[in-house]
Amino acid sequence: MAVRVRDMMTTDVVCVQAGASMRTIALVLGRYGISAVPVVDGERHVLGLVSEADLMHKLADGDGTSATADRTKRSAVTAQRLMTAPAVTVRARAEIAEAARLMQEHRIKRLPVVSDPGELEGIVSRGDLVKVYARPDPWVLERVERLLMLEFELPHVRAEVRDGIVTLTGRVRLRSSAVAVRRAVRTIEGVLHVDDRIRFDADDLSPFALHTD
Incomplete structure (x- = not known):
């Protein structure tokens, strides 16, 4: 079974309202020892994210030549103007691979986790995914x-695990069965690599395979 974001996320999420002051945000970050906080509306829809980096724009000395976004953050007094928006979020039902891809693509360390309607449900960090x-x-x-036993009913396939590497041995009738097993095992939490040594009697995936009705 694939590991979902909801299995790894932290549900006790600290967040602030759009009208929160910069001082309130700084106090929240310091009190809870976090580096970013989601900004939500009255229905807990995620509007954006305020990070320590956003607060740094307020501390930096402006010379009037910075980009418009930087000048906006330097003049901001509330979370709504200070936040980075729209926030990059991930659905709770998404696989953790999707969360990792978003973090890598946007170069961020954490993602607010939302329900299908967009309500804040949790937050997931790089550290959570590493676990x-x-x-x-x-x-x-x-x-x-x-x-192997319950889902595929393959008693003749054996597995060994060493340092997160799964070695599969045994024999199945069709190559497609071996491929399906390998793919399923790769989704199990804690599996780093699958060494597939399963043999098969017929290659039903070959373009030259004969099919009869």
Whole structure:
């Protein structure tokens, strides 16, 4: 089963309203030891994100030559004007690979997690995603074996796990079954790599495979 953002996110999220002052934001960041805070409206829809970097624009000395966005942040007195908007968010039901891609693409360390209607549900950080790779081998092996027996019903396929690397051995009838097993195992939390050594009797994925009705 694929790991979802909702499985890794922090649900006790600190947030501020759009009208929060810069002083309030600074106090919130300092009190909770965080580097950014989501800005929400009255219905907890995420409007933007205020980070320490945004606050730095207020501390920087302007010479009148900065970009319009920088000048706006330097003159801001509320979260609504100081925040970076629109915020990059991720759905709670998304796979963690999607969260990692967004963080990498936008060069950010955390993502507000929202429901389908866009309401704030949590927040996920790079540190949360890294925890996926810290699962012990016995924990991973148990889930791989459960997958093989219950979902694929392949008692002749065996699995070994060492340092997060899963080695699959055994034999199946069709190559497509081996491919499906490999893909499913790769989605299990804690799996770093799959060494697929499963043999098959027929290559039903070959363009030369014969199909009969």
